[in-house]
Amino acid sequence: MLIGIDASRSTAGQRTGTENYSLFLIRELLASDSTHRFRLYFNRAPSPGLFPDGAESRVIPFPRLWTHLRLSWEMFNHGPDLLFVPSHVLPLYRPRRSVVTVHDLGYLYYPEAHTLTQNVYLRWSTRFNARSANKVLADSEATRQDLVSRYQVAADRISVVYPGRDETLAPVDNPALLAEVRERYGLAESYLLYVGTLHPRKNLVRLVRAFGLVAGSPAATFQSPVSNLQLVLAGQKGWLYKDLLTEVRRLGLEDRVLLTGYVPKDDLAALLSGAQAFIYPSLYEGFGLPVLEAMACGTPVVCSNVSSLPEVAGDAALLVDPLDVEAIAQAILDLIADDSVGRELVARGYRQIECFSWRRCAQEALEVFEEVAGNSGAEE
Numbered sequence: 001m002l003i004g005i006d007a008s009r010s011t012a013g014q015r016t017g018t019e020n021y022s023l024f025l026i027r028e029l030l031a032s033d034s035t036h037r038f039r040l041y042f043n044r045a046p047s048p049g050l051f052p053d054g055a056e057s058r059v060i061p062f063p064r065l066w067t068h069l070r071l072s073w074e075m076f077n078h079g080p081d082l083l084f085v086p087s088h089v090l091p092l093y094r095p096r097r098s099v100v101t102v103h104d105l106g107y108l109y110y111p112e113a114h115t116l117t118q119n120v121y122l123r124w125s126t127r128f129n130a131r132s133a134n135k136v137l138a139d140s141e142a143t144r145q146d147l148v149s150r151y152q153v154a155a156d157r158i159s160v161v162y163p164g165r166d167e168t169l170a171p172v173d174n175p176a177l178l179a180e181v182r183e184r185y186g187l188a189e190s191y192l193l194y195v196g197t198l199h200p201r202k203n204l205v206r207l208v209r210a211f212g213l214v215a216g217s218p219a220a221t222f223q224s225p226v227s228n229l230q231l232v233l234a235g236q237k238g239w240l241y242k243d244l245l246t247e248v249r250r251l252g253l254e255d256r257v258l259l260t261g262y263v264p265k266d267d268l269a270a271l272l273s274g275a276q277a278f279i280y281p282s283l284y285e286g287f288g289l290p291v292l293e294a295m296a297c298g299t300p301v302v303c304s305n306v307s308s309l310p311e312v313a314g315d316a317a318l319l320v321d322p323l324d325v326e327a328i329a330q331a332i333l334d335l336i337a338d339d340s341v342g343r344e345l346v347a348r349g350y351r352q353i354e355c356f357s358w359r360r361c362a363q364e365a366l367e368v369f370e371e372v373a374g375n376s377g378a379e380e
Contacts, residue, residue: 001373004080004095005029006071007040009087011050014262016197017289018103021139021163021260022087023050028362029166030055036369039080040329068092084365089125090132097372099365100129101137101161104286104307112284113200113342115239127151134372137289137365139162139306159368164358166265171298172255172273176334181270185260191230192332193275193299195263195290196282199238202321203281203304205247210281210328211232212251214336229336234260234271241329272297276319277335277342280304281322288312292356295349300342304329314355316348 009022030038030052040057043066049056057341058078062070075083081203082097083090090100105113107122114122130136138144147153172178182189196202211231233244248257263271272278278294280303288309293317294301295308303309305319311320318331318341333357335342340348 001036001082002039002080003036003043003369004039004083005202006083006088007151008043008066011044013219015234018087020289021101021103021145024164024166024358025086025361025365027051028358029365032359033366034275041074043070065228082369084369090129098133099135099137099368099372100133102129102143102147103139103140104143104284105150106284106286108150109284110201113239127330135368137368139163140311142308142311143286159364160370161364162356162362163351164361165296165356166291167357169269169293169296172270177270178274181267182274183272184267186258187231187232188228190228190276191232193278194232194273194280195234195268195293196234197235197238198241198244198259200240200243201283202272203283204233204244204320205328206280206325207281207328208244208247208251208253208257209325210332212327213254213326214255214332215253231257232260233257234263236262268293269297270295272299275299277302279333280334281320281328283322291317292353295353297377298346300335300345301349302328302335314352316352317346318345
């Protein structure tokens with residue numbers, strides 16, 4: 001069987017969640033399956049070494065509407081037996097067999113976190129994906145339930161296939177390397193860390209308020225000063241990020257809250273390893289890869305108790321109501337005040353990450369492809 005894959009999102013220069021999902025899953029599919037042929041479609045040439053040498057690919061650039069015009073034309077003229085779209089929308093014209101991943105439906109719960117144009121497109125594209133594909137992969141049971149309840153997708157058309165984790169991420173215990181990364185980003189010795197896009201859905205305004213309580217800022221409502229502790233927000237600026245800056249200034253925390261911008265992978269492990277805790281108070285997540293990345297680096301985690309995050313974190317994080325600022329602050333204080341809490345979470349985290357691997361993700365995705373093809377193990 002010839003399996004075509006829309007690999008356009010994997011070539012992004014600064015990859016975040018869905019781009020990394022596309023890259024790592026495609027790599028593992030190419031590495032773990034010799035029964036089928038794969039053909040990758042790109043709108044621009046991938047960087048050398050991004051995929052194994054010899055991977056069959058079609059680079060088909062087009063200025064606008066690449067998916068619906070150029071990829072559709074490619075499908076019409078040279079379509080594969082099955083098309084898989086891991087991080088985008090299905091083209092208007094596609095093979096008779098198709099599989100798509102739907103990562104989350106957060107825009108339905110928090111439309112204010114997106115522009116009007118984004119909301120219209122996300123509503124249309126997700127509905128189109130869910131109703132057009134032969135089978136839908138969902139990143140979590142929470143996303144599967146959303147697809148059933150919000151878009152009336154038949155449950156038997158959805159397969160929950162958990163993403164994997166970057167298995168190259170591991171704790172960094174070299175003091176010189178940790179110090180080098182702190183110096184590069186201007187970090188204090190003690191800091192709390194968030195990694196991800198600076199976006200309203202990530203709930204960072206409430207995180208800043210909780211940090212204000214922990215740090216004993218002039219606006220704090222209870223006393224819990226922690227001298228020299230810093231809050232580090234690492235990630236690209238997203239929609240409405242200026243509201244976050246406004247809150248930092250309102251609380252007088254300009255010297256205690258640091259925005260690093262996008263952090264490349266080479267620095268991520270050291271940044272995570274050096275943090276006292278990783279804080280992820282998102283209002284909604286289809287999965288939440290950063291939680292696993294923090295656990296892999298031996299960093300205790302505080303995260304939300306909503307959407308998919310309890311599935312991802314298991315018993316290896318302190319789960320909090322993301323709408324309760326004081327609960328977030330108290331969880332942080334619990335970690336800071338008692339080292340044994342952090343040590344126990346780290347130990348559980350190492351066990352929890354073993355549940356997630358790209359190899360397993362690829363194997364389960366292949367099973368879905370073969371089910372859709374109706375001829376398990378068939379070759380073109």
